[in-house]
């Protein structure tokens with residue numbers, strides 16, 4: 001009889017253990033789903049990287065004007081303007097854009113990009129803080 005009780009005990013422990021495992025599995029479902037969603041961001045990071053000289057950038061407003069303006073262009077993946085170094089780092093889809101098109105887009109925002117001069121009508125509409133100081137012209 002003692003053997004049967006011992007087997008019964010072992011069985012019940014095994015069943016409880018199995019039930020707990022099942023419980024853990026259903027709990028772990030949710031974090032797995034959120035991990036899958038976060039990896040979807042990475043394909044956008046791929047693309048051709050280019051460095052663009054932005055000699056007329058003056059302040060943080062210039063930075064956000066160029067960054068938000070360029071991100072609206074189809075084929076632009078990421079934009080970062082360095083106000084200190086007067087350089088823009090742009091990653092883009094080479095099947096949709098080339099460097100000349102990006103320079104043209106920046107000039108349309110009112111800024112010089114490499115050797116492409118700013119479109120004057122756009123430059124005139126910029127806030128005073130974003131204009132090139134008279135002494136530097």
Ligand SMILES: [Cu+2]
Nearest residue numbers: 059061062130
């Ligand atoms: Cu500015």
